[in-house]
Amino acid sequence: MYALRLFAVRHARFFERFYGFFEATYVAAAPLVRRIGANRLERPVAAVERTVKGTLFDCRMCGACILSSTGMSCPMNCPKQMRNGPCGGVRLNGHCEVRPEMKCVWVQAYEGSRRMAGGDAILERQPPVDRSKEGCSSWLGVLRDKGLVHREPAA
Ligand code: SF4
Structure with a gap:
């Protein structure tokens, strides 16, 4: 929902703190996830995510969340799905050239990042989107990337 998306950016510091707590919780639950099996949990966890x-961020389930690096503004809402900053078409009023009624997600990302303790992460270069992860839970992806659960073959 667009209004909530803007709200999340305005309260990026709160969401940064909340996510830090949330990530610590699900990382602590990694042994349980291992026992049940990450693949078995994929569908229900992805549905919750x-x-x-x-609802909060208009998440498109890219499977590799970078909200913490983009001021809580999801870059997948950019019509061009830019992952490393805005294109050259941002309007003078900070709106998108493709969807003039929408604020540029990267202008929003910059504003949100300035409210965050770790806001300078916006300067890090992001890899291209791995389309094979589309629809997958990025929360479980974090556990896989940290080596806390095994990369099982697809179920
Ligand atoms: S998982 Fe991907 S699509 Fe969803 S909020 Fe994060 S960056 Fe955006």
């Missing part, structure tokens, strides 16, 4: 983050 889609609902929560879809």
Whole structure:
């Protein structure tokens, strides 16, 4: 929902803190995730993630969340899906050239990042989107990337 998306950017510091707490919680739950099996949990966890983050951030479930690096503004809402800053078409009023009614997600990202303790992460270069992860839970992806759960073959 667009209004909530803007709200999240305005309160990026709160969401940064909340996510830090949340990530520590699910990292602590990694042994349980291992026992149940990350692949078995993929669908229900992805469904929860889609609902929560879809509501708050208009999340598109790219499977590799970078909200912490983009001021809580999801870059996948950019019509060009730019992952490393805005294109050259930002309007003078800070709106998108493709969807003039929408603020540029990267202008929003910059504003949100200035409110965050770790806001300088916006300067890090992001890799291209791995389309094979589309629809997957990025929360479980974090556990996989940290080596806390095994990369099982797809179920
Ligand atoms: S970066 Fe990806 S996972 Fe994160 S909110 Fe955007 S679409 Fe969802």
